[in-house]
Amino acid sequence: SLGLSLPSRLDTVRPAPGAARPAPPATDLRLLRAYDALLDRFVPPSLLVNDRFEVVHTFGEAGKYMRQPGGRATLDAVQLVHDDLRIALGAGLQRAAKERQAASYQGIRARFGENDELIKLTVEPLPERYGDHLFFFVTFEAVRSAPPASPEPRVFEPEDQLRQHLTDVEQELQYTREHLSATIEELETSNEELQATNEELVASNEELQSTNEELHSVNEELYTVNAEYQNKIDELTQLTNDMDNLLSSTDIGTVFLDTQFRIRKITPAVSASFNLLPQDVGRPIEHISSNLEYASLMEDLAAVRDSGRKIEREVRNRAGAWLLMRILPYRTEIGAIEGLVLTFTDITAVRRAQQDLRQSEANFRQLADFVNAIFWLTSPDLRMIIYVSPAYEKLWKRPLESLCQNPVSWMKAIHPDDLEWVEARLNARDPAEEWEAVFRIVHPDGSIRWIRDRRYPVFDAKGSVIRMAGISVDVTESKESQQRLELTQFVIDNAADMILWSGPSGRIDYANHSACAFFGASGATLQGRSVEDLRILPAGETWASVSSRLLAQGQFGWETAVDRGGAGLVPVDVGFKCLRFGNETYFFAIVRDISQLKASERELSRYAAELERANESLRQHNRELDEFAHLASHDLKEPLRAIMTFSQLLSHDLGGNLPPDAVRDLEFITGASARMQRLITDLLALSRTGRGEMRKEIVPLRHCVDSALEALAVRLKETGASIETGDLPSVAGDPTMLTQLFQNLLSNALKFTENSRPVVKIQARRDGPSWLVSVQDNGPGIRPEYAEKIFQPFRRVHVKPGQEGTGIGLAICRKVVERHGGQIWVESEPSGGANFLVTLPAGVETQ
Structure with a gap:
């Protein structure tokens, strides 16, 4: 160590x-x-x-x-x-x-x-x-x-x-x-x-x-402060960079102004509104030339600065572009206004889109208002109405307000037979799928209409259903046309006549059941065969010649015979017609088996010959009957005139020497002879009315009524009758017969009205192709059980002793009306008067 x-x-x-x-x-x-x-x-x-x-x-x-x-x-x-x-x-x-x-x-x-x-x-x-x-x-x-x-190498010795x-x-x-x-x-x-x-x-x-510890503490504090400042500098730098990038990349023209309207910052997009350069920062904005068609900019800037409220205006520049201008106050954190922010957003495309949208909405509303179909928008669950076109009231015959208040009230109009399955389909539907149904609705007046309802889902960008759009169309006419078409097809398919058609090639495109049965083939087999194979063309002609004639003439027909094997030759009537639909040409044929018709024609010819012989015999009998009637009336009237003459002479010669009984007997003989003479005259008139030749001309009924009144003038004066005549028309008929008709009806009315002054009303009104003429009196009336009998010859009702009449007049009236192709009848109640009604063919308008 x-x-x-x-x-x-x-x-x-x-x-x-x-x-x-x-x-x-x-x-x-x-x-x-x-x-x-x-x-x-x-x-x-x-x-x-x-x-x-x-x-x-x-x-x-x-x-x-x-x-x-x-x-x-x-x-x-x-x-x-x-x-x-x-x-x-x-x-x-x-x-x-x-x-x-x-x-x-x-x-x-x-x-x-x-x-x-x-x-x-x-x-x-x-x-x-x-x-x-x-x-x-x-x-x-x-x-x-x-x-x-x-x-030198040595020997290796281990020891x-x-x-x-x-x-x-x-x-x-x-x-x-x-x-x-x-x-x-x-x-x-x-x-x-x-x-x-x-x-x-x-x-x-x-x-x-010791010194190091002190320095270390100071150093840590300085390091902390330095780090905080560095973070702030980094954040400010980042914010500045973000703001610079935002301002340089935005399409919104922006100008930052101070309170003196001097420029502090700009974005490149503002060049569309002002002729600004980066070196213009610091200059008053009023010194910068503007491209705007806007004269009150400085006043608006001052107003925003003073009031603190923003201003928005749509302005246009000289290039024709529309801009949304916003002037907003520039506020600090404490809310103080230290300038203004002026922004310009190009809204040309928005205005164009708005204009297009308004035009589109106008077009849609015109379409919705005038098209006979209901356009509607609802929520996906159909519980909220967004839009319904006015056609709802026209098609549903119900107020639109009721639908807006109750979005499912439209279902109340569905026909009871359709309501259950419509509700079931609506409840089972997938909101993301299209839906279509055809059902009936019942209008308040009871009429029924067919409706085709189609519903389409509307999706947003995420694929979710945001609403349902639909259209409801009245397809009643189409449905009825389809039913008529199906009925027509059924009638054609099952028609007794043979029906078929082909194109210009002569190949059969369709043949009904009768044609298939007649020619012994099924529909599928008969289709595609040539018309010539059926052997129904005229002798010696081909399809080319027949089709050429059809193209030239349009249609023609002929009779021929078809060999049906064991059934022999069967006569048929063939009719062809050329039909054109656009650029397509079709040849339509009806082939009719006329074997029964031919047999019937032969039978009718035999019957016609027999009928002609019978008619000739009848005409001979009529001639003989006319001669007999003339001779009989002459021969019958001659003795009557003699009886009446000698009775009058006897009464004149004997004068007052005749006892009362003899006078009464002579008067009875004279009256009976006069009635017999009238009866013979009426019988002759009835006979002539049923067989005589009738003239046909336009006859004013007013003239016929006037002639009848002249003939009855004495009787009218005796009874004091009142005749009320309305506007009478002109009809096609015989004037003599029509005058006789009104004379008999008026005479009948005067004859049976005794207890009061006779009042007769003659009126007419149009009844389809005929005129309905009424002759109404105030007599005793006719009981219903006699309403038909009175028109029979010699049938009289309510006859009193000594009352004139032979019972022939109304029978003559019926003959006259029937020969004119009309009808006559009476409407009456006992003690309510009689109203005779006559229909006559129309002539010209009422004069």
């Missing part, structure tokens, strides 16, 4: 990081130099190696045992030592590191120049760790010089070699003892000197320790 007392805490005099290292005192340098001299003198050649086996420090003449290998520089102790020592050093380091004990090797032969030496190598781990590393102390001790190798080795060891040991004793003596002397020096160093070290 050298007995040196080194400082125990060298780190106490270590300056703080970043602090200036103080110059060591002169006594410390001398002491260190003394230490180095002592170590070089008294410490054998040694190495200090760390736990990575790297050389940290060398002592004494350790360089004698070290060599720098060629190539890259290294600190590896094994690579740096003499080649003959590498194996021993490597083994010693490994052993000391593993066992934590010293490892020593003796008698290592090493050649230095021309001499060989025996070396003792010791690797000793230091007793404690310094920091995180373990250190090893490696010493090299030369035992003695090895004898030079004999130039001699062993004795020689023991001798060498003893000599080496003796040398080591002597050398160690001398060294100890020298070290004791040096130790006494170093002890005195050490005591001085300890005193100085204590003083330095």
Whole structure:
């Protein structure tokens, strides 16, 4: 032991990081130099190696045992030592590191120049760790010089070699003892000197320790303050860089102004509004030319500075771009206004989009207002109405307010037969899928309409359903057309006639069931066959000639016979028509089996011949009957006139000589003869009315009524009757017969109205293609059971003794009306008068 007392805490005099290292005192340098001299003198050649086996420090003449290998520089102790020592050093380091004990090797032969030496190598781990590393102390001790190798080989003798080795060891040991004793003596002397020096160093070290502790405290405080300031500087630098990058990269033109409106900072994007350069910072903004069509900038700046309230305006620059200008106060942390911030955001695209949106909304609303379809938007669960077009009221016939108040009230209009399945489908639907249904709704008036409802999900950017959009269309006409089309298709498919059509090629595209059955083929088999294969074309003609005629004429038909094998030749009527739909041409054919028709025609011909013979016989009988009626009326009237004449002569000749009974009998004979004469006249009129030739012309009914009133003038005067006539039309008919019709109806009304003054109303009104004429009286009326019987010949009701009439008048009226193609009937209640109604074919408008 050298007995040196080194400082125990060298780190106490270590300056703080970043602090200036103080110059060591002169006594410390001398002491260190003394230490180095002592170590070089008294410490054998040694190495200090760390736990990575790297050389940290060398002592004494350790360089004698070290060599720098060629190539890259290294600190590896094994690579740096003499080649003959590498194996021993490597083994010693490994052993000391593993066992934590010293490892020593003796008698290592090493050649230095021309001499060989025996070396003792010791690797000793230091007793404690310094920091995180373990250190090893490696010493090299030369035992003695090895004898030079004999130039001549000798025989190897183990015993001699062993004795020689023991001798060498003893000599080496003796040398080591002597050398160690001398060294100890020298070290004791040096130790006494170093002890005195050490005591001085300890005193100085204590003083330095106190000073170091004070400096260390100050240094820590300064280091803490310095670190805080450095963090603040770094943060401010980062914020400044962020702000500079933000201002340079933003598309928003920004100008920072102080309270005097002087420019403090700008962004490059502001050049679209002001002609600013970086060197304009510090100048008043009113001195900078502006590209804005905006004259009140300075007034607005002053207003914001004074009031502290921001101002937003949409302005336009000279290039036509629209900008959103904001003027905001620049406030400090305590809220004081120390300037203004002027920003300009390009909103040209926004305004254009807003204009396009307004136009789109206007177009949509026009579409929604005028299209007969309901456009709507709802929440995904259909529980909230976002928008419904006005067509809802037109299609649903219900107020729009009720739907907005109750979003599911539209379902109340669904037909009861459709409501259950519509609700089931709505409840089972997936909100993310499209939905469509066709159902019926019932209007408040009971009418039914068909509705096609389609619903589409609307997704956001994340794929979530945010609302449902839909359209409801009235498809009643389409549904009815489809039903009519299906009915038409059913009728065509099941029609008794054979129906088929083809294209210009003559290949059959369709054939109904009757055609398939007639030609003995199925629909699939018949389709694609040529029309010529059916053998229904006119004799000697082909499809090319027939289709050419159809294209030229449009349609034509013919009769032919089709050979049906065992059924023989069957006559058919074929009709073809050319139809064009756009650019397509089709040929439509109806083939009718006329075998029954031909048989019926033959039968009808036979019946027609028989009927003609019967008609001729009937015409002959009518002629004979007319002659008989004329002769009978003449022959019957002649005796009656004689009876009436002689009865009158007898009454005149006898005068007052006749007894009362005879007078009564003569009056009875005369009255009976007169009634018989009227009956014969009415019978003749009835016969002529049913068979006589009728003229057809436009007859004003007013003229017919006036003629009838003239004929009944005496009777009208006697009864004091009132005739009320409305606007009467003109009809197509025979004027004589129509006059007779009104005369008989008026005479009948006057005849049966006795207890009061007769009142007769004649009116007319249009009833479709005919005129309905009414003749209403105030007589006793006719009971319903007699309403039909009164129009039969000789049937009279409510007849009193002595009342005129033959029962032929109303029968004649029915004959006249029926020959004009009309009808006559009576509507009446007992004691309520009778109203005779007549329909006559229309002629021209009422005059």
